[in-house]
Amino acid sequence: MDIHTIIASQYRATLDMLTETVNNCPEALWVDPAHENQFWHIAYHTLFFAHLYLHNGERDFVAWEKHRREYQFLGPVPWPPHHAPRIEEPYTQTEIAEYLAVCREEVERKVPSLDLEAPSGFPWLHFNKLELQFYNIRHIQHHVGQLTDRLRNHERIGVQWIAARQA
Numbered sequence: 001m002d003i004h005t006i007i008a009s010q011y012r013a014t015l016d017m018l019t020e021t022v023n024n025c026p027e028a029l030w031v032d033p034a035h036e037n038q039f040w041h042i043a044y045h046t047l048f049f050a051h052l053y054l055h056n057g058e059r060d061f062v063a064w065e066k067h068r069r070e071y072q073f074l075g076p077v078p079w080p081p082h083h084a085p086r087i088e089e090p091y092t093q094t095e096i097a098e099y100l101a102v103c104r105e106e107v108e109r110k111v112p113s114l115d116l117e118a119p120s121g122f123p124w125l126h127f128n129k130l131e132l133q134f135y136n137i138r139h140i141q142h143h144v145g146q147l148t149d150r151l152r153n154h155e156r157i158g159v160q161w162i163a164a165r166q167a
Contacts (some may be wrong), residue, residue, distance in 0.1 A: 003116065004112050004114065004148050007108075007111050007114075007137075008108070009160060011107040011136075012104070012164075012167070013163060013164050013165040014140045014141050014144060014162075014167035015050075015140065016162050017144045017162050018043065018140060018143070020086045020096060020159045021138075021147040021151060022093055022100065022147075023093070023097075023157055024155075024159065025147070026155055029154055030090070035150070038090065040090045040091050040096065041074065041087065042146060042147055043143075043147065044091050044099070045071075045074050045143070046139070046140055046144075047084050047096065047102075047103055048071070049072065051102065051106060053077055053132055053135070054103070054110045054137075055110070056121045057121030058123075060121075064099055066084060066091075066099070068089075069086075071087060073085045088164075105129075108167070111133075114133070116128065116129045116130035116133070120132040144159070
């Protein structure tokens with residue numbers, strides 16, 4: 001098994017775990033205003049950056065057709081004047097499921113041909129494409145853990161650990 005196959009397997013597994021959190025989230029928790037970052041918003045943020053970092057660089061990235069300006073940010077916009085993003089209408093579970101499908105397709109299309117020794121392609125990430133894949137998978141899994149914790153604590157719903165996923 002080569003490194004590209006291993007990377008794709010780990011993307012599939014972590015996206016499957018994100019899918020399970022999305023599918024198991026009750027509507028009330030999906031939009032619960034008690035959380036500064038609502039469930040749907042964390043799911044969208046996670047997918048936006050997963051999608052972005054599967055590209056060669058920022059210039060090659062074309063946002064999802066349903067992207068809403070600044071919805072990818074969980075806090076202030078990272079460049080001056082660092083304003084709070086204007087987040088209004090939430091994405092539905094169906095829309096997030098659609099975006100999950102887009103990200104899965106990107107994994108299958110892009111990972112096999114990655115030049116893992118090339119620079120990350122993102123000037124704010126000072127490492128190569130191989131490390132970018134670990135970074136991206138860790139970011140997805142970080143938020144899967146956050147959402148899983150919410151499901152468990154608020155709804156007593158667990159999420160299955162998925163070790164790897166072959167094509």
